[in-house]
Amino acid sequence: MGRYRTDIREIEQLAAEERQRLRPVTETYVFRVNDYYLSLIDWDDPDDPIRRIVIPSEVELAEYGSLDPSDEESNYVAPGCQHKYGPTALLLVSKVCGAYCRFCFRKRLFREDVEEHHVSMDVEPGLRYIAAHPEITNVLLTGGDPLMLSPRRLDQILTRLRAIPHVKVIRIGTKIPAFEPMRVTDNPELLEVLRRHSRADARIHFSLHFNHPREMTEEALRCIIALQEVGVTLVNQTPLLRRVNDDPAVLAELLERLTWWGIAPYYIFQNRPVAGNADFVVPLREGYRIVEQAKARVSGYAKRVRYVMSHATGKIEILAVEGERIYLKYHQARNPEDYGRFLVCRLTDDAAWFDDLQPVA
Ligand code: SF4
Structure with a gap:
């Protein structure tokens, strides 16, 4: 496994003056x-x-x-367990990632000074809640990155979930194939755990997090092949990020390569207004144009991706932008009455989030 660096002063590729300048940033965001x-x-x-x-x-x-613009705090039903949409629960099983994305929407989890109520890496209360709620058919293991757990710990959690008869779908959200693919490829014990739990009649489903085609290296490909060989299914989700993937050619290359590798492009997220993320903002009008221009360059399978906002009220799909209007639809809704609801809102050039929009009466 590679070496982790948690002190910016260790990054020799940066000039000494730059390391010094960035130090206060890392005291705020890990x-x-x-x-x-x-x-x-x-x-x-x-x-x-x-x-x-x-x-x-x-x-x-x-x-x-703000640190929690989607109000995840209100979704906790037990320590480390969120339940926002009827069939789906989240278990936050790790507080660590292979590296930390500067745009992370859960960066509050990594800060020692921010007390996120209810978060605990003890999954027992969450498992008990899930077992007592038969409407929960999907469980997403997230965090942090679940693949930072030891294979033994992951095995324990998967075994417990498999013993709950109404949990049909187990998903794992991970950026390890991009951040540190050898952590999977060189880990036969982990692969064996995944092989055992990803049965033909009940697969383990991975939500990957490739943001840019340059993350899709030979090492990453070996990791993907290893995952495919143990029988897990793979989708990818990425936020749209200023000067990372906000170019239609770059985004198209990402969508195409994912498809070539057998990874379904699932979501492109509008980046949430998370504290510290000002430099990554792409307004909605521009974001829609970038996503559509990228989709225009790729084949049907690569176009399956949906452009969505993960808002406190639900997952809202951006269907179209025409003139001063934006057309939206609730793809998931916290309030079941909102599910499938179609919305037309006024759009300004700098609007970057659902709260910036005015519904048209
Ligand atoms: S991998 Fe996910 S949870 Fe980890 S820092 Fe990046 S966005 Fe945050």
Whole structure:
């Protein structure tokens, strides 16, 4: 496994003055990266997209957004367990990732000074809640990154979930195939755990997190092949990020490559207004144009992706933008009455989130 670096002063590729300047940023938002991911960065380009994913910038300290704009706090039903949509529960099983994305929407979890009520890495209360709620048929293991757990721990959690008869779908959200693919490829014990639990009649489903085609390296491909060989299914989700993947050609390449590798492009997320994320904002009008121009370049399978906002009220799909109007539909809804609801809102050029929109009466 590669070495983790959690002190920006260790990043020798940055000038000494820059390391010094970025230190206060890492005191607010935790820094972590590993040698493999560092090796993907083009250090001659100060705006390199891979660099922007993990290397802090001073813009993170600008006044912007809030730590929990989707109000996940209100979704906790037990420590470490969120239940927002009827059939789906989330278990937050890890507080660590292979590196930390600077745009992470759960960065509050990694801060020692922010007390996120209810979060605990003890999954027992969450498992008891899920077992007592037969409407929960889907469980998403998330965090942090579940693949940072030891294979033994992951096995225990999967075994417990498999013993709950109404849980039909187990999903694992992970960025390890992008951040540190050898953590999977060189880990026969982990692969064996996944093989055992991903049965032909009840697969384990992975939600991957490739943001940029340059993350899709030979090592990443070996990791994907290893996952496919043990029988898990693979989809990908990525936020749309300024100067990372906000170019239709880059986004199209990502969608195509995912498809070639047998990974279904599932969601493109409108980046939430999370504190520290001002430098990643792409307004909705521009975001829609980028996504549509990317889709225009790719084949049908790569076009399956949906452009959505994960809002406190539900997952809202951006269907179209025409003139001053934006057309939306609830793809998931916290309030069941909103499910499938179609909305027409007024759109300004700088609107970047659902709360910036005015519904048209
Ligand atoms: S991998 Fe996911 S949870 Fe981890 S830092 Fe990135 S966005 Fe956050």
